[in-house]
Each structure stands twice: as structure tokens, then as C-alpha cells.
Amino acid sequence: MAVDYATLKKGGFMRQKQKNCFSLRLRVVGGNLTAVQLSKIAEVAEKFGDGHVHLTSRQSVEIPFIKLEQIDDVKKALKEGGVEPGVCGPRVRTVTACQGKAICPSGCIDTYALAKELDERYFARELPHKFKFGITGCQNNCLKAEENDLGIKGGIQVSWREKECIKCGVCEKACRQGAISISDGIVSVDKDKCNYCGRCVKSCPAESWDTVYGYIVSFGGLFGNSIQKGETVIPFISDKEKLLKICDTAVKFFEKNAKAGERFRFTIDRIGKEKFIKEITEAYNE
Amino acid sequence: MSDFKIDDNVDITDVVCPVTFVKAKVALEELDDGQILSIRLNDGEPVQNVPRSIKEEGHQILKLIDNNDGTYQLIVKKVGD
Numbered sequence: 483m484a485v486d487y488a489t490l491k492k493g494g495f496m497r498q499k500q501k502n503c504f505s506l507r508l509r510v511v512g513g514n515l516t517a518v519q520l521s522k523i524a525e526v527a528e529k530f531g532d533g534h535v536h537l538t539s540r541q542s543v544e545i546p547f548i549k550l551e552q553i554d555d556v557k558k559a560l561k562e563g564g565v566e567p568g569v570c571g572p573r574v575r576t577v578t579a580c581q582g583k584a585i586c587p588s589g590c591i592d593t594y595a596l597a598k599e600l601d602e603r604y605f606a607r608e609l610p611h612k613f614k615f616g617i618t619g620c621q622n623n624c625l626k627a628e629e630n631d632l633g634i635k636g637g638i639q640v641s642w643r644e645k646e647c648i649k650c651g652v653c654e655k656a657c658r659q660g661a662i663s664i665s666d667g668i669v670s671v672d673k674d675k676c677n678y679c680g681r682c683v684k685s686c687p688a689e690s691w692d693t694v695y696g697y698i699v700s701f702g703g704l705f706g707n708s709i710q711k712g713e714t715v716i717p718f719i720s721d722k723e724k725l726l727k728i729c730d731t732a733v734k735f736f737e738k739n740a741k742a743g744e745r746f747r748f749t750i751d752r753i754g755k756e757k758f759i760k761e762i763t764e765a766y767n768e
Numbered sequence: 769m770s771d772f773k774i775d776d777n778v779d780i781t782d783v784v785c786p787v788t789f790v791k792a793k794v795a796l797e798e799l800d801d802g803q804i805l806s807i808r809l810n811d812g813e814p815v816q817n818v819p820r821s822i823k824e825e826g827h828q829i830l831k832l833i834d835n836n837d838g839t840y841q842l843i844v845k846k847v848g849d
Contacts, residue, residue, distance in 0.1 A: 587824060648830070648831075650829055650830060650831045650832050651831065651832040651833075651834070652819045652820075652829060652832050652842075655811075655815040655816060655819075655832060655840070656815075656816050656817075656819065656820060658816060681816070681820070684820050684823075685819050685820035685823060686823075687819070687823050687828060687829035687830075
């Protein structure tokens with residue numbers, strides 16, 4: 483039987499050095515697995531692998547030493563625990579996320595809910611090359627948003643409310659950007675300096691801020707053979723539908739313009755950054 | 769500082785994160801509900817982070833006063849026992 487490596491790879495089976503052995507990549511969303519999934523993964527690694535798993539650099543799990551002839555049994559066993567194979571190759575990969583607002587005190591957005599939504603919308607979509615989404619909850623950037631082809635970072639757009647303010651002075655010090663100044667009891671925010679980190683809001687004892695929770699998006703990050711930081715070319719996005727439209731536009735731009743085997747960043751550079759910015763800005767302004 | 773009746777003082781300028789917050793928290797635990805603690809803390813990371821951590825513990829921050837010597841007084845009202 484001829485081995486169709488392309489099909490195997492699509493299903494997350496990574497060829498190993500060892501003949502006839504594959505490392506099976508699993509579908510993980512936003513770095514979360516349930517205890518049930520974990521125990522099934524452990525069981526499969528014991529039964530079909532060599533008893534260990536590998537945690538990948540992008541929050542997935544791989545079970546090495548799976549034998550080619552056991553692939554169907556392995557898939558069936560995993561399915562019982564609600565676990566599916568992941569993907570490799572030229573398509574949308576694992577959507578990664580930090581713990582976000584649901585768990586982390588610093589989080590500004592619900593990263594896991596968004597990761598699930600993006601995963602449902604794009605996961606495994608065929609494209610000219612791999613395409614990675616990463617979502618981080620705040621400026622601490624634990625998930626390294628700018629490493630991804632499309633990175634999303636949570637933020638809070640603030641405006642001061644005088645009525646509730648007790649003039650304690652905490653926000654001015656909590657701000658690491660030097661964007662807040664207080665004089666004669668008036669709190670001013672320098673919009674050019676504010677990076678939407680939300681530290682003023684989170685430290686305010688009087689809840690004297692109007693807040694808009696939203697997203698800062700970066701495009702074209704790479705962290706492999708070539709290292710380039712994703713760039714933010716549009717303003718803060720305050721609603722999720724707009725964010726999804728922006729994601730659609732970016733993916734479509736890649737699908738339409740990329741050569742096979744060309745990463746998003748190089749497509750943007752080859753086609754012209756101005757052209758890309760124009761298309762994304764149009765989607766933003768729609 | 770005359771605006772507030774200070775019940776107790778704690779100086780956390782001699783420790784670094786995360787002990788800064790721990791020291792402040794221990795001092796707050798010694799107080800009764802409604803009593804006021806004055807915390808002396810350093811500029812930089814302590815003044816950026818300690819007020820927020822105290823807020824997240826549920827206490828009420830009343831004022832941050834600049835001592836103009838690289839330290840601040842954070843005035844906190846204890847909430848809950």
C-alpha cells in the first residue's frame with residue numbers, strides 16, 4: 483500500500499524518523515482540554531503509542547509512535563473521549579489563546595470563547611500555506627499575538643467619568659504609558675499614548691471610567707525560519723462582528739494572492755503593503 | 769493626610785513584589801472592618817500594582833499621596849473581616 487503522506491498530514495499525522503511511526507497531532511482549541519479528554523489521550527498513548535505525549539509549541543498535544551496500520555483504531559478510541567486529530571500543512575492551524583478574561587485578572591476579552599468561534603469558522607480551511615491565529619487577553623501578551631499570521635489582543639478603550647471619581651490619583655501611577663495626567667482634579671487621557679491596557683480601569687477604586695472592550699489586530703507575524711513581528715495597521719476594533727469581518731478579509735486576501743508555500747507576510751510584501759492596508763481599512767470602515 | 773483618621777501604618781518599601789502585597793494584606797488582616805491603613809510604598813512597580821491588588825481583595829482605596837521622595841502613602845479602608 484502506497485502511503486499518502488499528504489492525506490495523513492492533513493489529518494495531523496506527522497511522519498517520524500522511525501519507520502512506520504507517526505506523531506498524531508490533536509485538535510486543541512485555545513489551549514484547553516477537559517479531564518475526560520486528557521484521560522482518553524493518556525489511555526491512547528499507553529495503548530497505541532509509547533506511553534508519552536508531546537506538548538507542542540502552539541498548545542497542541544501530539545501522541546508519538548502511532549503505527550500506520552492502527553490509525554483507524556486510534557481515531558475511533560480518541561473519538562470516544564471527544565478528541566479529534568488536528569491538522570498540519572497548508573491550512574488554518576490550531577487557534578491558540580491565553581486564559582483571558584474568564585480566568586485571568588488581567589484579561590480584557592474572553593479569549594477562549596473567541597478561539598472557539600474562530601476555530602469553528604476557519605479550522606483546517608485549505609489555504610496556499612499554513613495560517614495561524616493567536617489570541618491574547620491583554621497587553622501582557624502572554625500568548626505572543628504578533629508571532630501569528632493574524633494576532634488578536636484584548637484591550638479597553640477608556641474615557642474618564644468625573645462624577646464617580648474620588649481623585650485618589652491611583653490611575654495616573656497605574657498607567658505605564660504615561661498617558662494619564664491629573665491637574666486640578668481633572669483626569670486627562672492622552673489618546674496617542676494610551677495602549678488600551680486597561681490598568682487604569684482595573685486599579686480604579688471608584689469605577690469612574692467608561693469602557694469599551696475590544697481588539698487590537700496584527701497581521702503577518704512569523705516566528706520560524708524568518709522572524710517578523712505582526713503589524714497593526716488599523717485602529718482599535720470595538721465590536722466582534724467587525725473583528726470577524728477583518729479576519730475574513732485577511733484570510734481572503736491570503737487565499738486570493740498568495741503563491742503556494744508562501745506565508746502571509748511575504749504575500750503582503752510581494753503584493754504591496756499599501757494594497758493590503760487599503761483592503762483591510764475598507765473592511766474596517768464598512 | 770489630615771483628611772483621614774489613620775488607624776495603622778505599614779511600610780512596604782523594604783520588600784519587593786510579591787511580598788509587597790503580602791505585607792500589606794497581612795497588615796489589613798490585623799484591622800477591623802472600616803478601619804484605615806496607611807501603606808508606604810515605592811514608586812515603580814509597587815505603586816503600579818499594589819493598589820489594584822488591594823482593590824481586587826475587596827478593600828476600598830481612598831487616596832494615593834505623593835511623598836515627593838520616591839515613595840507614596842496609599843490610604844486604604846478595610847472592607848470585610
